[in-house]
Amino acid sequence: MFPQFKNHINNNLAFLNGKKLLVAFSGGLDSVVLAHLCVGNKMEIALAHCNFNLRGEESDGDEDFVRQLGSKLGISVFVEHFETKQFAEDQRVSVQMAARELRYQWFEELLKIEGFDFVLTAHHADDSLETFIINLSRGTGIEGLSGIPEVNGNLVRPLLEFSREEILAYADANEIKWREDSSNAENKYLRNKIRHEIVPKLKELHPSMLQNFQNTQKHLQQTDALATNHLLEVKHKLFQYEEDQIKIKIGDLLELKPLDAYLYGLLNPYGFTEWNDVKHLLHAMSGKQVFSKTHGLLKNRDVLILSKLNNRVQQEFPVYLDGTPAESPVTLKLEPVRSMQNPEKKTIFLDKEKLNFPLVLRNWEKGDYFYPFGMKGKKKLSKFFKDEKLDLISKEKQWLLCSNDEIVWVVGKRADERFKVEDSTQEIIKITQLT
Amino acid sequence: MFPQFKNHINNNLAFLNGKKLLVAFSGGLDSVVLAHLCVGNKMEIALAHCNFNLRGEESDGDEDFVRQLGSKLGISVFVEHFETKQFAEDQRVSVQMAARELRYQWFEELLKIEGFDFVLTAHHADDSLETFIINLSRGTGIEGLSGIPEVNGNLVRPLLEFSREEILAYADANEIKWREDSSNAENKYLRNKIRHEIVPKLKELHPSMLQNFQNTQKHLQQTDALATNHLLEVKHKLFQYEEDQIKIKIGDLLELKPLDAYLYGLLNPYGFTEWNDVKHLLHAMSGKQVFSKTHGLLKNRDVLILSKLNNRVQQEFPVYLDGTPAESPVTLKLEPVRSMQNPEKKTIFLDKEKLNFPLVLRNWEKGDYFYPFGMKGKKKLSKFFKDEKLDLISKEKQWLLCSNDEIVWVVGKRADERFKVEDSTQEIIKITQLT
Numbered sequence: 001m002f003p004q005f006k007n008h009i010n011n012n013l014a015f016l017n018g019k020k021l022l023v024a025f026s027g028g029l030d031s032v033v034l035a036h037l038c039v040g041n042k043m044e045i046a047l048a049h050c051n052f053n054l055r056g057e058e059s060d061g062d063e064d065f066v067r068q069l070g071s072k073l074g075i076s077v078f079v080e081h082f083e084t085k086q087f088a089e090d091q092r093v094s095v096q097m098a099a100r101e102l103r104y105q106w107f108e109e110l111l112k113i114e115g116f117d118f119v120l121t122a123h124h125a126d127d128s129l130e131t132f133i134i135n136l137s138r139g140t141g142i143e144g145l146s147g148i149p150e151v152n153g154n155l156v157r158p159l160l161e162f163s164r165e166e167i168l169a170y171a172d173a174n175e176i177k178w179r180e181d182s183s184n185a186e187n188k189y190l191r192n193k194i195r196h197e198i199v200p201k202l203k204e205l206h207p208s209m210l211q212n213f214q215n216t217q218k219h220l221q222q223t224d225a226l227a228t229n230h231l232l233e234v235k236h237k238l239f240q241y242e243e244d245q246i247k248i249k250i251g252d253l254l255e256l257k258p259l260d261a262y263l264y265g266l267l268n269p270y271g272f273t274e275w276n277d278v279k280h281l282l283h284a285m286s287g288k289q290v291f292s293k294t295h296g297l298l299k300n301r302d303v304l305i306l307s308k309l310n311n312r313v314q315q316e317f318p319v320y321l322d323g324t325p326a327e328s329p330v331t332l333k334l335e336p337v338r339s340m341q342n343p344e345k346k347t348i349f350l351d352k353e354k355l356n357f358p359l360v361l362r363n364w365e366k367g368d369y370f371y372p373f374g375m376k377g378k379k380k381l382s383k384f385f386k387d388e389k390l391d392l393i394s395k396e397k398q399w400l401l402c403s404n405d406e407i408v409w410v411v412g413k414r415a416d417e418r419f420k421v422e423d424s425t426q427e428i429i430k431i432t433q434l435t
Numbered sequence: 436m437f438p439q440f441k442n443h444i445n446n447n448l449a450f451l452n453g454k455k456l457l458v459a460f461s462g463g464l465d466s467v468v469l470a471h472l473c474v475g476n477k478m479e480i481a482l483a484h485c486n487f488n489l490r491g492e493e494s495d496g497d498e499d500f501v502r503q504l505g506s507k508l509g510i511s512v513f514v515e516h517f518e519t520k521q522f523a524e525d526q527r528v529s530v531q532m533a534a535r536e537l538r539y540q541w542f543e544e545l546l547k548i549e550g551f552d553f554v555l556t557a558h559h560a561d562d563s564l565e566t567f568i569i570n571l572s573r574g575t576g577i578e579g580l581s582g583i584p585e586v587n588g589n590l591v592r593p594l595l596e597f598s599r600e601e602i603l604a605y606a607d608a609n610e611i612k613w614r615e616d617s618s619n620a621e622n623k624y625l626r627n628k629i630r631h632e633i634v635p636k637l638k639e640l641h642p643s644m645l646q647n648f649q650n651t652q653k654h655l656q657q658t659d660a661l662a663t664n665h666l667l668e669v670k671h672k673l674f675q676y677e678e679d680q681i682k683i684k685i686g687d688l689l690e691l692k693p694l695d696a697y698l699y700g701l702l703n704p705y706g707f708t709e710w711n712d713v714k715h716l717l718h719a720m721s722g723k724q725v726f727s728k729t730h731g732l733l734k735n736r737d738v739l740i741l742s743k744l745n746n747r748v749q750q751e752f753p754v755y756l757d758g759t760p761a762e763s764p765v766t767l768k769l770e771p772v773r774s775m776q777n778p779e780k781k782t783i784f785l786d787k788e789k790l791n792f793p794l795v796l797r798n799w800e801k802g803d804y805f806y807p808f809g810m811k812g813k814k815k816l817s818k819f820f821k822d823e824k825l826d827l828i829s830k831e832k833q834w835l836l837c838s839n840d841e842i843v844w845v846v847g848k849r850a851d852e853r854f855k856v857e858d859s860t861q862e863i864i865k866i867t868q869l870t
Contacts, residue, residue, distance in 0.1 A: 133637070133640070134640070136637075136647075136648060136651060137637060137640035137641040137644045137647065137648075138641055138647055139643075139646075139647030139648070139650045139651050140647075140651050140654070141651065141654035141655070141658065142577065142654065142655055142658045144651075145580070145651070145655075190640065193636070193639070193640070194640070197636050198633060198636045198637065201628070201632050201633045201636070202568070202571075202572060202633065204628070205568070205569070205572035205625065205628065205629070206572040206573055208574075209572045211574075212571075212572065212573055212574030212575075213571060213572075213574070215574045216571060216574050216575050216576065216579075216580070219575070219576035219577065219699060220576070220577055220580075221696075222693070222695060222696035222699045222700065223576065223577045223658065223659065223662045223696070223700070224658065224662075225693050225696040226661075226662040226665050226666065226696050226697070226700050227658045227659075227661040227662040227665065229665060230661050230662065230664060230665030230668075231661065233665075258657070258660050260657060261656075261657035261658070261660040261661050262661070264654060264657045264658075265657065265658070265661050
């Protein structure tokens with residue numbers, strides 16, 4: 001039965017022969033069949049089973065099943081328990097992401113400590129097709145359509161070119177038992193819908209649909225490789241790496257055609273997705289910025305400066321009594337007033353004598369603190385941001401109005417106690433944020 | 436109704452305003468709605484309707500409908516009749532290909548003669564998704580997945596970002612009538628299956644599936660553009676253009692990584708699809724060739740020679756009394772025999788005295804003729820090939836055994852009358868094709 005597997009190992013994955021192999025083993029159909037095939041093919045394997053403690057007794061039942069199968073097949077079994085939910089909460093990621101992270105971390109450890117050469121996973125062609133369809137429905141680029149490689153470093157997927165049908169037929173013919181997994185309901189719902197309602201219809205369109213799909217993915221991987229090589233060359237020419245930032249001459253960018261394709265190719269890896277904003281930035285005034293979740297892109301004269309959000313470029317703009325200069329990222333109106341009447345939403349009133357002009361607008365820095373208006377004592381700005389539940393991007397977009405580098409105003413959010421108008425105040429300055 | 440169309444024209448296709456536009460008009464839902472939208476948007480259009488004469492009365496009914504709609508909307512109608520089936524037969528293409536060819540030829544003529552600036556077609560987002568799925572099921576590369584552009588030269592598809600649902604809703608709301616097309620049953624079967632059974636399920640996976648799909652196609656187009664630019668640079672470095680052929684140094688090719696990706700990218704445009712054969716060619720003996728439907732790729736020492744099949748490289752190999760040399764593309768065994776016994780399938784018997792050694796194995800050339808064994812008189816080789824129903828590739832693979840440049844044997848197929856064994860023959864040579 002299933003001579004294709006033996007042939008495939010010998011023709012394409014012969015480097016696995018004689019190596020110490022660790023099979024990522026959930027206990028589900030695919031991993032059970034993979035383990036049986038490897039044993040039947042006299043490959044030296046052990047099983048690695050993650051107990052994510054997500055399904056109570058069922059998780060423990062899986063673990064028992066794995067241990068029994070290990071004894072039956074005469075192979076070692078490694079089991080690790082994870083507090084997946086806790087990890088997900090701590091890392092602020094989904095349970096699914098957490099499980100994935102924990103799994104691969106542990107596999108890496110096992111490879112090192114136990115001296116395994118490769119980890120085998122049981123992904124098959126239908127998995128690839130389902131992932132393709134999920135990514136297609138969500139919107140993606142070539143990376144979401146071209147699939148996972150059969151060999152990626154020390155991670156190998158020997159079943160990748162086989163169909164679920166073939167795997168199931170093998171299990172049936174050999175009376176192989178496996179555990180049904182009830183976990184991961186949401187993702188499972190999506191996959192089940194694709195598996196049972198969409199994929200069978202797709203397969204009806206062409207007798208060798210799945211094979212054709214695999215060839216398509218291979219071609220997409222190839223095109224992706226060409227585009228990647230090209231981008232490496234273009235980056236090599238255009239990107240000037242300086243400490244924590246990358247400078248790109250706008251003139252050089254504008255020579256690339258089609259510009260959209262290059263902006264996407266060069267900047268998508270840094271998380272940028274708002275291409276109209278990025279394009280406008282090329283012709284915007286100095287000081288304008290566009291943010292991704294992880295990076296900032298600053299226009300500074302004739303260059304763009306790309307930097308990670310946590311080490312982005314510090315900027316400063318002077319604020320004079322007659323207001324902010326044209327290039328300032330926020331527009332402030334300053335006016336002397338007699339009283340604190342007509343406060344607007346983004347307005348503060350300050351004691352002019354306490355200020356040292358020009359004031360300065362700047363980004364926040366690590367260690368910044370201020371004395372929140374109406375409170376006693378000082379507060380770390382990072383704590384204030386956290387209490388306000390600002391996300392990374394909002395934090396980056398936050399400007400501080402300072403006098404002698406003391407924070408006067410967390411602009412638009414909170415004034416400082418130190419500069420407030422008091423009974424003794426002679427001149428009141430009203431500052432309003434216009435943009 | 437449908438202000439999105441007006442907005443889309445003004446934002447993205449403003450260059451159409453004030454131009455003379457020809458709407459490719461079948462009379463089906465999509466083209467009827469497009470015509471109405473253009474008229475409502477005060478664009479200057481005429482209708483171009485192809486009567487392919489494929490559906491008898493129904494075709495004529497479509498034509499009547501188009502003429503009536505033209506009068507009603509007060510716009511010109513161009514109609515052309517085509518003998519589509521005949522054209523398809525003559526050109527040896529499918530009826531669908533023929534219709535497509537005829538349609539675009541005629542549009543080009545109308546543009547020139549009648550002074551239109553652009554042709555508008557009514558392709559919409561669901562069309563793109565259906566085509567994507569058809570190509571996916573058949574196997575494709577990025578070109579089959581990245582979709583058609585909205586603007587391609589003088590061909591514009593203003594509905595490309597709208598869904599069938601939106602178009603249908605517009606038709607319903609405005610009581611617009613259209614003709615149902617019963618043609619093209621096979622393709623229609625496939626599209627209907629996709630439209631009714633697969634696409635609705637895909638759209639259930641994500642609330643903005645169609646929009647996401649369009650963004651995905653845009654990204655694929657961008658990646659394709661990058662890969663294409665890269666291949667242009669690589670070609671510029673590696674391809675030496677010499678008259679009708681292109682020479683590529685094998686050493687240069689072997690430096691490219693990943694090699695598979697480059698072979699695919701560089702040679703797929705010439706129709707090659709058998710990548711294992713192409714890869715083997717790099718390390719094969721001189722004289723080996725791989726063929727696509729249109730091109731040949733010849734290994735010649737340290738270069739590959741790429742040429743169109745109808746002007747492929749002429750090759751010659753000597754044939755000595757003791758047989759063919761190692762590098763010969765076919766292996767012939769020559770032996771003196773006493774009689775014409777034991778004839779095998781690929782054997783001829785010749786009168787040695789009539790031959791001039793070394794014989795020569797060569798490709799065929801235009802103007803070649805021979806005297807087919809058993810016939811009176813000569814025959815053009817091209818006529819012989821036609822009668823034998825040889826396709827292009829088989830013709831290219833056909834070798835001729837010649838003596839003093841006279842054809843002795845169309846190898847493996849037909850001997851020549853002139854060199855046959857006769858009563859007067861002193862020495863008989865038996866030649867057998869081994870490979």
